[in-house]
Amino acid sequence: MKVTVVGAGNVGATCADVIAHKELCNELVLVDIKPNFAEGKALDIWQTAPINLYDTRIKGSTDDYTKTANSDVVVITSGLPRKPGMSRDDLISTNAAIVKSVTENIIAHSPNAIIIIVSNPLDVMTYCAYLTAKIDPSRVFGMAGILDTARYRAFLAEALNVSPKDIQAVLMGGHGDTMVPLPRYTTVGGIPVTELIGKEELDAIVERTKKGGGELVNLLGTSAWYAPGAAAAQMVEAILRDQKRIFPVCAWLQGEYGLNGVYMGVPVKLGRKGIEQIIELKLNDDEMKLVNESAAAVREVMAVLDNMNATA
Numbered sequence: 001m002k003v004t005v006v007g008a009g010n011v012g013a014t015c016a017d018v019i020a021h022k023e024l025c026n027e028l029v030l031v032d033i034k035p036n037f038a039e040g041k042a043l044d045i046w047q048t049a050p051i052n053l054y055d056t057r058i059k060g061s062t063d064d065y066t067k068t069a070n071s072d073v074v075v076i077t078s079g080l081p082r083k084p085g086m087s088r089d090d091l092i093s094t095n096a097a098i099v100k101s102v103t104e105n106i107i108a109h110s111p112n113a114i115i116i117i118v119s120n121p122l123d124v125m126t127y128c129a130y131l132t133a134k135i136d137p138s139r140v141f142g143m144a145g146i147l148d149t150a151r152y153r154a155f156l157a158e159a160l161n162v163s164p165k166d167i168q169a170v171l172m173g174g175h176g177d178t179m180v181p182l183p184r185y186t187t188v189g190g191i192p193v194t195e196l197i198g199k200e201e202l203d204a205i206v207e208r209t210k211k212g213g214g215e216l217v218n219l220l221g222t223s224a225w226y227a228p229g230a231a232a233a234q235m236v237e238a239i240l241r242d243q244k245r246i247f248p249v250c251a252w253l254q255g256e257y258g259l260n261g262v263y264m265g266v267p268v269k270l271g272r273k274g275i276e277q278i279i280e281l282k283l284n285d286d287e288m289k290l291v292n293e294s295a296a297a298v299r300e301v302m303a304v305l306d307n308m309n310a311t312a
Contacts, residue, residue, distance in 0.1 A: 001025035001240050004068040004110070006102050007077035008032035008041045008060065010222075011118060014229025015075055015236075017045050020056040022233070024240050028058040029068050033078075038062060065105040071113050073239055074106050075143075075232050076129065079119035081223055092304050095119055096128045103132040111135075114239055114274045117142040117250070118232050120223075122175040124301045126250050127263045131309075137252035138275040144175035145248025145265040146231040151212040152181055155205045160196055162188055169193075170281070171248050172265050173294030174301075176213075179265065180290045181206045185281065235270060242272035249275065256280050257291060264298050 032038035042060030079095035126142035157164040173180035186193040238245040269277040
């Protein structure tokens, strides 16, 4: 098995490190546009192999996609973080050009690859990759729901003073303030979370989850990387080991939940073929209203990209 991670920054390098440690593939390629950066990160990670006892061979490449040929899974983390004074449209324009170029290179050398997008703005960058790749959407999807549910579960574990291992949760919608955590589908050791925590405290945790990325930016001065990198690696594991895991993933909807032609977070079955099933939950009216509001917000951002492409 062969995996490529494009972007050797904090998220990409963390993702590569987790993949290597778990021995998910024989060959792991780390690519970056910055000269010698991926090579250095790859060498540093490889030198942990004798310490952490794994065999995955990891190599770095400066913008040479021939080294990524015949990858089974590709994780794209490339892109610039939003800077002060930069509008959302500016960020979309800049990162869409990066994601488009990377996707073209990946498809040219690995036409059968499954592509996982981590670049932000997540939903629209996944849409950009899909438009560029021109492959079945079951093989192009985004990582956001796993990260968002991890934050939600971590906050719940703290509040309840329980192991995060026992918390299961589902989250839907776009990545950001319009995400839709679903307390009705949240359990702790099989017990509905609503039986263990009050509504006011649970609502506060939901709000904290929605702003989880912003909280870390305020603390660190930059975006998070440990949890996003590990979340992307967990998706790679589910695919390569054909685990059929049920995860919230940014997927292309074609009628599910009454939505069509939009990329957003929904629960899916993830296996060797990529998205093997989109799972439609029976949402109540309030939950469906939130999902529709989130979809509308995502469509607005997708329209920005569509307009850019139309005038290009």
